[in-house]
Amino acid sequence: EAQVTQNPRYLITVTGKKLTVTCSQNMNHEYMSWYRQDPGLGLRQIYYSMNVEVTDKGDVPEGYKVSRKEKRNFPLILESPSPNQTSLYFCASSSPQRVNNEQFFGPGTRLTVL
């Protein structure tokens, strides 16, 4: 089944404790992105990647890092999480080769930073 998976789905952590949220897609998509979803602010892009080893900042990259060592994986790293990073995070992937160029979203990761 074609899908985007994220782990963990839920995470409660404390300020300053490094964490990684994994994202994986099995559709051989070139593009992958991370978004955060906050009430009243909608979806905001954190980072995106056009292909392996090609990443760029989105609208709200501060406090986050990403890497794209393999095509299927695009982990989101919070080196020193803070309470303002409490949010719902979505990973997404897409390919310019597809008709309609649809962006596929993961199920989301709800992060709480105490």
Place this chain on the structure above:
Amino acid sequence: AQRVTQPEKLLSVFKGAPVELKCNYSYSGSPELFWYVQYSRQRLQLLLRHISRESIKGFTADLNKGETSFHLKKPFAQEEDSAMYYCALSSPHYGGSQGNLIFGKGTKLSVKP
């Protein structure tokens, strides 16, 4: 600057009534615009894309370049249409792909019985 504006946070209608979710954009080039939907406790999924000029689940959206709008419409709302709706604009990296989407803040549609 590229921007997508959805002026209504919440839109509440009765079943069978027409519905229009507004979306305005600012973009200096030729935009690619999309509507995404998020049903309760589900992931976001593409509803429709302006280039396709299609009708999905009874919804249509027409790109009006003069008014810089891409409003989503449905003549007769159903209860199962209740969801969050996001309008999105694509920045033309690599030929206008969806690799870099800018989303509006979303409109919550509530269809009452």
